[in-house]
Amino acid sequence: MSDASALEPDTGLTPGKGTSHGLPVAVLLEVTHRCPLQCPYCSNPVELDRPKSELSTEEWVRVLHEMPDLGILQVHFSGGEPMARKDIVELVQAATDAGLYSNLITSGVTLTRERLEALADAGLSHVQISFQANDPVLANRVGGYKNGHAKKLEAAKWTREAGLPLTVNAVMHRQNLHELPDMIDMAVEMGAHRIEVANVQYYGWALKNRAALMPTMAQIEECNRVVEEAEERLKGILAIDYVVPDYYAVRPKTCMGGWGRQFFNISPAGRVLPCHAAESITGLEFDSVRDHALGWIWDHSPALNLYRGTDWMPEPCQSCDFKEEDFGGCRCQAFALTGDAANTDPACSFSPHHDAIFKTAETEAETGETRFIYRNLAGGTPEA
Amino acid sequence: MTGDARAPQRLIVTGEMAVTLPRHVQLRFNKPRDMWLLLAPERVLEPDAIAVTVLQKCDGTRTIRDISQELADIYTAPVETIEADVTAMMQDLADKGFLTEGRTHE
Ligand code: SF4
Ligand code: SF4
Numbered sequence: 001m002s003d004a005s006a007l008e009p010d011t012g013l014t015p016g017k018g019t020s021h022g023l024p025v026a027v028l029l030e031v032t033h034r035c036p037l038q039c040p041y042c043s044n045p046v047e048l049d050r051p052k053s054e055l056s057t058e059e060w061v062r063v064l065h066e067m068p069d070l071g072i073l074q075v076h077f078s079g080g081e082p083m084a085r086k087d088i089v090e091l092v093q094a095a096t097d098a099g100l101y102s103n104l105i106t107s108g109v110t111l112t113r114e115r116l117e118a119l120a121d122a123g124l125s126h127v128q129i130s131f132q133a134n135d136p137v138l139a140n141r142v143g144g145y146k147n148g149h150a151k152k153l154e155a156a157k158w159t160r161e162a163g164l165p166l167t168v169n170a171v172m173h174r175q176n177l178h179e180l181p182d183m184i185d186m187a188v189e190m191g192a193h194r195i196e197v198a199n200v201q202y203y204g205w206a207l208k209n210r211a212a213l214m215p216t217m218a219q220i221e222e223c224n225r226v227v228e229e230a231e232e233r234l235k236g237i238l239a240i241d242y243v244v245p246d247y248y249a250v251r252p253k254t255c256m257g258g259w260g261r262q263f264f265n266i267s268p269a270g271r272v273l274p275c276h277a278a279e280s281i282t283g284l285e286f287d288s289v290r291d292h293a294l295g296w297i298w299d300h301s302p303a304l305n306l307y308r309g310t311d312w313m314p315e316p317c318q319s320c321d322f323k324e325e326d327f328g329g330c331r332c333q334a335f336a337l338t339g340d341a342a343n344t345d346p347a348c349s350f351s352p353h354h355d356a357i358f359k360t361a362e363t364e365a366e367t368g369e370t371r372f373i374y375r376n377l378a379g380g381t382p383e384a
Numbered sequence: 385m386t387g388d389a390r391a392p393q394r395l396i397v398t399g400e401m402a403v404t405l406p407r408h409v410q411l412r413f414n415k416p417r418d419m420w421l422l423l424a425p426e427r428v429l430e431p432d433a434i435a436v437t438v439l440q441k442c443d444g445t446r447t448i449r450d451i452s453q454e455l456a457d458i459y460t461a462p463v464e465t466i467e468a469d470v471t472a473m474m475q476d477l478a479d480k481g482f483l484t485e486g487r488t489h490e
Contacts, residue, residue, distance in 0.1 A: 013417070013421075013428060013430065023416055023417065025428060026426075026428075068416075069416065070416070071414070071416040071417060073412075073414065073421065073423055073428055074423060074426075074428070099412075101410060101423040103425060103426075125407060125408045125410070125423075125425075126408045126425045128425075163407065164407070164408075165406065165407065165408040165425065165481075167425060167426075188392065191392065193408075193425075193481045194425060194481060235394060235479055236393075236394030236395060236396075236478060236479045236481075237392050237393065237394055238392075238481075239480060239481045241426070
């Protein structure tokens with residue numbers, strides 16, 4: 001027990017090689033798609049769930065109580081903006097009563113001191129607030145919300161005052177990457193424990209906005225350098241989780257640890273998805289917690305079983321040594337860029353589409369296009 | 385960053401220190417998996433049997449030295465070795481942001 005090996009993550013928790021799936025570890029609960037912000041890279045589907053279709057309080061409570069027996073340990077209350085649900089404190093309390101570790105992923109703009117205290121009393125374990133930049137003008141422009149940045153700063157302060165640990169979510173792209181060092185300093189100053197430096201992933205809204213968001217190669221190199229330097233300097237002060245942009249990678253990311261392997265997502269209307277972007281793959285039917293018990297869905301949902309394991313893989317994945325490591329990358333990205341979700345993720349250099357897509361990205365990054373298409377229920381509004 | 389006195393600092397774990405898990409890091413026994421787990425933001429760690437024993441004793445009042453002495457008595461091992469091991473493990477947790485200081489004994 002002398003070293004970190006006593007505390008390594010993900011050994012007994014990860015399903016063994018050759019198994020299609022294991023016990024689910026964590027679930028992302030998209031309790032609503034409503035959101036006061038309009039981020040052009042929003043990970044929600046372009047076709048948003050209507051407020052009327054959302055699961056009721058009773059339905060969420062029932063589903064939360066089904067989770068511990070399936071092996072689920074953590075739930076992330078997300079959206080949209082989870083604070084848009086009037087019953088959010090009740091839902092967090094239900095998670096606590098069920099014995100789940102709960103995390104709130106919020107834009108922070110509608111948080112109040114009172115509601116944060118109520119959430120803390122309901123047993124919330126952790127808060128994540130997204131920041132669009134360090135410069136308020138840029139931040140408010142990216143989020144498409146007037147005065148949002150100032151409200152987020154206040155919410156971060158109240159979070160710490162309520163005794164809750166804070167993670168800063170920094171979503172990075174061409175128009176804010178130059179602010180990364182300032183955003184890291186901002187996180188330290190507000191007493192955050194952790195920062196997620198996440199480069200935009202290009203499907204859904206972000207794909208619509210790719211030309212305005214795609215970073216240049218030089219920016220990515222600088223970003224790697226900034227993160228590396230900050231990790232060293234802030235050891236024990238600020239933990240940094242880094243998501244690199246896979247357009248510039250040689251091998252794809254192991255998306256969600258493999259399709260339907262140990263994580264899933266519940267949409268506002270109750271559909272069980274292998275990841276938050278899966279509804280962007282047209283033609284797939286996802287099962288709803290309104291029709292089935294969660295345990296049945298996890299083991300038997302045809303959509304979850306479709307890309308589990310490795311049997312479904314075509315070449316070049318099928319005969320590749322890495323197939324049990326990255327599971328062929330991201331299905332949503334394969335669908336968005338090649339039209340077939342079963343294809344090798346084009347982020348992989350072995351994909352026949354890789355070179356063409358890499359060139360497109362490079363070209364787009366140089367275009368100087370800056371206008372966003374804002375995310376909303378109307379299918380998007382171009383920036384004025 | 386300014387030279388602000390309130391600026392957060394790295395927690396350096398010593399034998400005299402009493403440490404405990406903060407609110408966002410929870411040691412729990414998981415029935416479906418039949419194992420102990422340490423739940424943290426976006427992470428789940430698997431402490432081995434000795435780590436579990438140590439963490440259960442970290443109540444924020446007993447020092448690492450006290451705890452090491454108890455373990456030395458149980459396992460009839462030299463307390464210095466155990467204290468070094470426990471301190472290293474706690475430093476690792478502290479650097480991940482998964483540990484806070486309890487009451488220190490002067
Ligand atoms: S990414 Fe922006 S628009 Fe989308 S849910 Fe989060 S805060 Fe709202
Ligand atoms: S070919 Fe498929 S399995 Fe091999 S590295 Fe690329 S995506 Fe992964």
